[in-house]
Amino acid sequence: MKNFALTSALVLALAACGESQKAEEATAPYAMNTEALKGHITTLASDEFGGRAPGSPGEELTVQYLETAFRDAGLKPANGDSYTQAVPLVSIETQGAPEMHIKGTSGELKLQYRADHVVWTRREQNDSEVHESDMVFVGYGINAPERGWNDYEGLDVKGKTVVIMVNDPGFATQDPELFAGNTMTYYGRWDYKFDEAARQGAAAAIIIHDTKPAAYGWMTVDSSWTGPQFGLVREDKGTGFSEAEAWITNESAHKLFELAGLDLDALTVAAAKPGFKAVPMNLEFSSYFRSDVNHLNSRNVAGYVEGTEAPDELFIYMAHWDHIGTDPTQEGDGIYNGALDNATGTGGLIELARAYASGPAPKRSILFLAVTAEEQGLLGSAYYAEHPLFELGKTVGGINMDGLNFYGPTKDVTVIGLGNSELDDYLEQSAKGQDRVLTADQEPEKGYFYRSDHFELSKKGVPMLYPNSGYEHREKGRSYVDALMAEYLDKHYHSPSDEYRDDWDLTGAIEDLELYYGTGRLLVDSRKWPNWREGTEFKNTRDTQRAEVGK
Structure with a gap:
């Protein structure tokens, strides 16, 4: 330059x-x-x-x-x-390089910041911690009553960690009768998914990155979700959001599902079909990180x-x-x-x-x-x-x-x-x-x-x-x-x-x-x-x- x-x-x-x-x-x-x-x-x-x-x-x-x-x-x-x-x-910036710790009956998995995941909070707090939170795969994480689709149906995720696919079932199936087919709907957006997880009471929400359905590579995720993350100032100081929000790489997601004894590729197909039911992963998620919080106009x-x-x-x-x-x-x-x-x-x-x-x-x-x-x-x-x-x-x-x-x-x-x-x-x-x-x-x-x-x-x-x-x-x-x-x-x-x-x-x-x-x-x-x-x-x-x- x-x-x-x-x-x-x-x-x-x-x-x-x-x-x-x-x-x-x-x-x-x-x-x-x-x-x-x-x-x-x-x-x-x-x-x-x-x-x-x-x-x-x-x-x-x-x-x-x-x-x-x-x-x-x-x-x-x-x-x-x-x-x-x-x-x-409000500017909230994750400090240091926090790890993700996932524990299952057959072993443990540690994911490294930026190489394997990025994590942050939208809450105005210096300390964020999710400790041994049960993990649940909720497919595309969509609740769309007008479309007859609810990935959270019959599910209580309060205090749990939800793992979510990016985009929506229409894109996954290319079925023009499902959502909007190849055209992404708002339900496919990352911001909708994090907001819906918060409405459902999830302690943490993790989106699995995949370049084609996300429409950008991991480099974009890394540059966009690290450093100061800005939000509008809210009266509740962001307490309505999940404690932690994150993306993980597709490679890390496969390791995660292997640890759970689950087939991610098969579940990806199943998640795009009407009537999909969320799958408990029998894993526990933990992460602790500090955030620098600043207000600005x-x-x-x-x-x-x-x-x-x-x-x-x-x-x-x-x-x-x-x-x-x-x-x-x-x-x-x-x-x-x-x-x-x-x-x-x-x-x-x-x-x-x-x-x-x-x-x-x-x-x-x-x-x-x-x-x-x-x-x-x-x-x-x-x-x-x-x-x-x-x-x-x-x-x-x-x-x-x-x-x-x-x-x-x-x-x-x-x-x-x-x-x-x-x-x-x-x-x-x-x-x-x-x-x-x-x-x-x-x-x-x-x-x-x-x-x-x-x-x-x-x-x-x-x-x-x-x-x-x-x-x-x-x-x-x-x-x-x-x-x-x-x-x-x-x-x-x-x-x-x-x-x-x-x-x-x-x-x-x-x-x-x-x-x-x-x-x-x-x-x-x-x-x-x-x-x-x-x-x-x-x-x-x-x-x-x-x-x-x-x-």
Whole structure:
């Protein structure tokens, strides 16, 4: 990595750029461009910003950069006279290298931290201990009454340790009639599984890692669930969560089941069939670890362009500004720069803000929202959804940007969750102007719809779009894009090597930003209220929400 002399000189340079931009805007709207976008990315993903972890010096630099950019673009502060919204967080970091001890009638098994497992707690406590807790294999750990599925049926797991498969039975069987077939449902997500285990009273919950159904390798688990783990501050200080939560490697899981005298492969097949019953493992789980607990206020950054006719109605553009930060224990390069994830989306947010602020005044307002702590569980967006700066019932919809195109223009636009809402129609109309088509997520089994910030607003009823880079390069075809994305996911995702590269082609990102601009423009200059489509899990919430407006 290169080191950059940044801090005050950078902000002064950005301010100067902003003043120059304002002078040019007297005659013409701002044109989003690759050089400006590159400047945002290389700054935000520089070593100086240290990986942009919430609560770190990198947050201070990032927030300062965004505030300056929004102010210079001409946005109004969205939180009274402030561009920031405080997000109270708790940081809980496992200390040392705690072991897992599993004892059975035929022997014992010790699992090593990071090599075999990662363990943490979401409770605000310095000492966590699970001692000789009976272990139970609960299959996929799902309780879904609307689907007639309950892995905990007839089971009392209070004080016990549950062992859980990742993803859901639909993916395992590829049966389109089971859950959503190849498409991951929310029941397949790790956060659902830990929360459900806590609701069931489990003392500890352990998820078995498997790369394909998890959609990421062990390296991602290791980097994401070690170091400070952030959560929203809770009145109960997290006592409603399990004492310990963990992932174990697939290899360690096989050893665990062998110790129990069980066949993991056979049970994996059985767990995906309706009527599966949990299996006592006749093992006892123990682990003790200390945690460093700290409280901090992180910040969302928000500015808006006020509408001329319906200023209380608005459209949202959002992106998360945070990444993983710096791992001081790692040999060599320990800075997780997060260039693609998500300096690109944050830079795109600034470019869209400049374009809107310099263009024709919109009839509805437009909010530009840079949220914190996405990497720690969509926390900044969850906080905004609970404490919105604008009424959610009057929020028309929004677009979330999490990783922009880095390989050039494409013939298509990928939509994660295509078919979920009527927002697709507006995106499609805008795409036609670029001679492009919409395509569905090509990897629905990875559950991307539930893995970024739009999901928190979706749960509250607000129709949200999550478009992504296309697959079909205009000149080099599908195989070119597939190879680049495979390399990124294999080598750079959530890794210190996620850095800006000089061979990136940002012309595709600009084309996408123009598409997002055009889509939003169709809505902010209209009186339309797009909704979720029938059958989606969010439509009833939205219908109720809209009915309450004005009461």
